[in-house]
Amino acid sequence: MKKFNIKSSVNIEENPTDRQERISWWSQEKLKKAKVMVVGAGAIGNETLKNLALLGIGNIFIVDFDIISTSNLSRTVLFRKDDVGRKKAEVAAKRIKELAFYDDINVDWFHGDLVWEIGTGIYEEMDLVLGCLDNVEARMSINKQCWLAKTPWIDSGMYELGMRVEFYNPPQEPCYQCNLTPQQMQNANKRYSCDQAKLKAFDEEKMPTTQITSAIVSGIQVQEAIKFLCGEKVAIGKKIYFQGKNNDFDIFSKQANPLCDAHASYPKVVTIPFDVHSKLKDLLTFISQDMYAGKHASLDFRGDRAFIKAVSCRTCFSEISFMRPTFRINADEFICENCKTKGKSYASTNTNLETKKITQEVFNLENTNQKLLNFTLHELGVPYMHIIAIINHKGKYSYFKLIDKTILKTIK
Ligand SMILES: [Zn+2]
Ligand SMILES: [Zn+2]
Structure with missing residues (x-):
């Protein structure tokens, strides 16, 4: 057998997914067919969307309500200076479409309120939802909707150089809400008055963090996503934790809460x-x-x-x-x-x-x-x-x- 075959090496170099397809359990076909919703197109969302596009995920739906500001630019690989003032979801969609090597990749985006405007049926259409968020309210909403729709989701979070990734796969407990404290659940409603009307003066907390941290946490999140979509074993109901300050890496089991009220699903x-x-x-x-x-x-x-x-x-x-x-x-x-x-x-x-x-x-x-x-x-x-x-x-x-x-x- 010849060691080098010029003809086949040309073919190999023409296949954009050649290197990843050499992984024994990889299924590019499954990734191409996958429908993934990414909620949040900020620091983590930018990394996650870039990763999904480069890995050849075929159908991506981006949800964000925010506008690009100058302070985003140090953490967002998909945004440019000229994008300041434009919608995050729209610009991110355009950039990952450019990055993607498949001409027929489907990218949709929605600029609006996740909690109130994205219906359960959208969750039901998805194979996987990736949470790239910085607040408990939106996470609780994704969690509830994913349970109703029986759609798996992967949460991510970061603080300074610390980060965590958690995979939930309904109806397998625990869910995200199982481990929230009453205080966290109460804080989740702080952008509303007691009548659920929006408070104008509400200011989102600004997270101390860097682009490096979002790159690492997104890397772990998307790696779990790829394993799952290819049918491999993933860390469901566990917290993958990495503290970059002292390189402390750990995986914690999370407990199901029998009193948790987020496990409902529709009968038919x-x-x-x-x-x-x-x-x-x-x-x-x-x-x-x-x-x-x-x-x-x-x-x-x-x-x-x-x-x-x-x-x-x-x-x-x-x-x-x-x-x-x-x-x-x-x-x-x-x-x-x-x-x-x-x-x-x-x-x-x-x-x-x-x-x-x-x-x-x-x-x-x-x-x-x-x-x-x-x-x-x-x-x-x-x-x-x-x-x-x-x-x-x-x-x-x-x-x-x-x-x-x-x-x-x-x-x-
Ligand atoms: Zn629960
Ligand atoms: Zn009056």
């Missing part, structure tokens, strides 16, 4: 031909057919989100119309302008005035006014590709998945 889900741009009226008419939930079927928001029709001031009884879900309301909008301008002492305390919220959480053809019936599901606050809960007149629930034609153009 039926896909229906409606998306968030469909009108509430049309959805309810469809769902009220006998073959679905029958007469008096109601869309039920309880336990998920709230829709505020109006608030009325407890002092002057003036009513302000909202017709928006709580997450699209800033807490200071609840303050009664009428009383504030009159200079009442309580108005200057900068807290919410005691207003009475007029909400609607259950919608059916009988109890919903015409104006609301003509709202789209998006206007009501239903997330993209969400799995919605429908309650029938006997109080029995069924679950329906919305389709989507707009945000996931390619991942289907």
Whole structure:
């Protein structure tokens, strides 16, 4: 046998994945088919997206609500000086498309609020979700959604030169929330008022860290992802920990918490031909057919989100119309302008005035006014590709998945 074969070495050099495919258990085909959602396109997200593109992951969906700032540039390999002011998710998508050696790699992006706008159905479409985040609220949301959708996810976190990676694979316990303290869960809600309206003044904590740390933590996160997608054993329910200051590396087992309330999943889900741009009226008419939930079927928001029709001031009884879900309301909008301008002492305390919220959480053809019936599901606050809960007149629930034609153009 000849040691060197010029013809075959030319072929080898024409294959961009030749070196990685030499790993005994590697499956480039599985990676090419994989659908991976990356939540957060900041420091860790940039590294993770770069890694996924270079490894030849075929379908990538990026979610971030943030804008690129100058302070990001020392930690973000995908962003340039000229990108300051642009959307992180959009720029990251464009750059990894350039990096990818496959012409047919699918990259989608969404600029918006993960917690309120990304529906359970999107999670269900994914093979894996990678959390590249810096806050507990978003992690809790991913965790809950992944459990509902039975989609595995890998969390990552860092602080100075320390980092951790944790792999969760529902329904195998523990989940991310199992090990949170009550204090951490309480802090997770600090960007909202007690009514779940957004606090304008809320400032995200800024993490002391470097690009090197995000590169290492992302390297571990994506390495676990690749092993999993190729069908290899991974450290599920464990914490992989590395403290770079003193090179302390360890793996900890995490315990399942029997009192944890994040382990719910849907018994059965039926896909229906409606998306968030469909009108509430049309959805309810469809769902009220006998073959679905029958007469008096109601869309039920309880336990998920709230829709505020109006608030009325407890002092002057003036009513302000909202017709928006709580997450699209800033807490200071609840303050009664009428009383504030009159200079009442309580108005200057900068807290919410005691207003009475007029909400609607259950919608059916009988109890919903015409104006609301003509709202789209998006206007009501239903997330993209969400799995919605429908309650029938006997109080029995069924679950329906919305389709989507707009945000996931390619991942289907
Ligand atoms: Zn749990
Ligand atoms: Zn008032």
